[in-house]
Amino acid sequence: MRYISGTPRDQTQMFPPLMDDFVAEENPVRFIDAFVDSLDMEELKFVRSEPKKTGRPGYDPKDLIKLYIYGYLNKIRSSRGLEKETHRNVELMWLMRGLKPDFKTIADFRKNNKKGIAGVFRQFTLLCKKNQLFGCELLGIDGSKFKAVNSxxxxxxxxxxxxxxxxxxxxxxxxxxxxxxxxxxxxxxxxxxxxxxxxxxxxxxxxxxxxxxxxxxxxxxxxxxxxLTDEDARAMRGRHGKTVGYNVQIGVDHKHKLVAAVDVNQARNDKDQLSGISLKSKENLGIEKCEVVADKGYYSHQEMAKCLDEGITPRVPPCRTRQQTSGRFTKEAFVYDRDANTYTCPNGEVLEPLKKKSSEQAKTIYKTKACKGCPLRDQCTTAKSGRQIERSAYEDQIEELERESKKKGFLQKARKGLVEHPFGVLKASFQYGSFLTKGMENVRTEMNLAALAYNMKRFFNIMGQERLMEAL
Ligand code: SF4
The missing domain is CATH 1.10.287 (Helix Hairpins)
Structure with missing residues (x-):
């Protein structure tokens, strides 16, 4: 018996195969090629979107963005890794038409085209929207800490x-x-x-x-x-302990868990992040209004009021206060008199508003001098100066919102399922490692590429191979 044998390597073929023969008709790499070819690189502000008139010709930015999209889809993120793949990966040889840029050219392209890459992410979001893959009604907001190149x-x-x-x-x-x-x-x-x-x-x-x-x-x-290594990185506490890195925020659409917006910042917690990422998601989707759901880490009256001003309805559970966790009187035990602008405490004493400091325009503090000899003091406060109640400038709006949100309690369950999937996939695409680049703008570009690859993968799964080109 003999084995099946291949074509001898030194044999000349009468009809040599075309590069196109190695890539099947329904291969997603053909979609990447067609999608990038449909982009207006000048409008997206890519460097060298027009070829130079004189001197040595450079690479077409379309070829390099195709290389990056393919790389992020296949967990190849480093410029050296991408260069290596152009020499041995048949799909990439097809996509790049045999071009083999060196790692420096590849790395410089990512560094010099931050705006352009963010624009490609947005263009793909719009393509998904055109194909009705975004519900545009409910978005989940969440943040996670990603490691920086800094120990x-x-x-x-x-x-x-x-x-x-x-x-x-x-x-x-x-x-x-x-x-x-x-x-x-x-x-x-x-x-x-x-x-x-x-x-x-x-x-x-x-x-x-x-x-x-x-x-x-x-x-x-x-x-x-x-x-010292990455000047923009900050030490912050994540779910898995302390890390030196960045806080990545995402807005995820409810319909197919597609990422509507992604952003990176240095904030150590999510308290001031709600309006920024919600507004970015809304702008990317080009919609007038939507609902966003986030966890209690995002609870901030100021941020929620900003969202309301922009046509975004925030659904955030209230953050438990120290009184709530210690079993003492909560704020709800104090009755607010809107006409007199005072609170009445469980002991029947009236808490008057204090004069505001210039730094505290967004809130008013209410106090009474009666706390000193109060028989209920042990149940109320441990503060030496007595109990104080805070009322934000947006309290009325937020109270109304909270009453409404309580009725929609199911939204919090939906939030968990919404945001955990994309973050899991994004972290896996980073092989649970760190960013490769340094500096806020560069890591933001990396995250835009990762989110674009995530959305594209979802797009392939939802549309199925047959409908990919049709969708474009
Ligand atoms: S401690 Fe002060 S605020 Fe609390 S119940 Fe007594 S008087 Fe009222």
Missing amino acids: QARNFNASRLAKVISQIEERIEDYLEKLTKQDEKEAKVQKATKKELREKIRKLTEQKEELKEAETRLKESQDSQVS
Whole structure:
């Protein structure tokens, strides 16, 4: 018996196969090709959207964005990885028509076309909308922490910075002392040790200079921490403990769990993020109004009021106050008198509004002097100065909203199912690793590419191979 054998490699073929023969008709790579070809690169503000009139011709930005989309769809994110694939991956050879740009060209393209890449994400969102894949009524909002190219050891606050600098100074002192002692001894045998010591001192001095520079930067900034490798990264607490990275926000549509908008910021929590990402989602979808559902981490009267002003109805469960968790009187136990603008407490005392500080225009504080001898004090507060009640400028609006949201309790269940899937897929596309680039704008571009790839994958699954080209 013989084995099945292939064509001999050195045999000339009478009808050599075409590159097109290696890619099936329904291969999604053909969709990437057709989608990118349909884009107006000049309008999307891609660098070199028009070929240069003189000099060496450059790569067409369409070819390079095709390469990136393919890469992010297949978990190949690094420029070196993409370059390697252009040499061995048949689908990419077809997509790039045999072009093999080097890794530097590939990396520079991502760095120089942040706006263009964000535009491609939006164009694809509009294509999905055209195919009725977005419901445009209910969006889930959530955030997750993604690691930056910055280890925890290279992130400092002021006190740690001062401590490390003084440790380095002590070590330099110590080495200098040793060096002096070596000098006092007869030289020859000790030459190597002296060289080693000088090298150690040089390295420590360099380290000290870097930290001193960071210390100056920290003093000049409004921030409480500084990162040395990626200056924009911040230490923040995520679900899996402390990480140095970025806070990624997404808006996910209810109908097919497609990402309507994605953003990256340095915020350590989600308290001030609701309006920003909701508005971005609404703008990307080109709609007039929608509902957004988020977890209690987003509960902020100011942010919710901003959403209402923009035609967005926020559904956010109230965040439990310290009184609620300790079993003391909650705010609901205090009755508000709208005409008199006062609260009446469970002991029948009237809490008057305090004069506002200039920094507190969005809220009013109510207090009474009667707390001192109050028999219910133990059930009310532990604060020495007595109980105080806060009322935000948007309280009426929010109260109304909360009454309505309570009736729609099911929305919170929907939120979980909505946002967890895309974040799971996005993190998996990062192979649970970190961003590859440094700086806010660059990581935002990476996230736009990842979200575009996520949406495209969903699009392929929903539309099915037969309807892909038709959809375009
Ligand atoms: S502690 Fe003050 S606010 Fe609380 S019940 Fe007593 S008087 Fe009222």
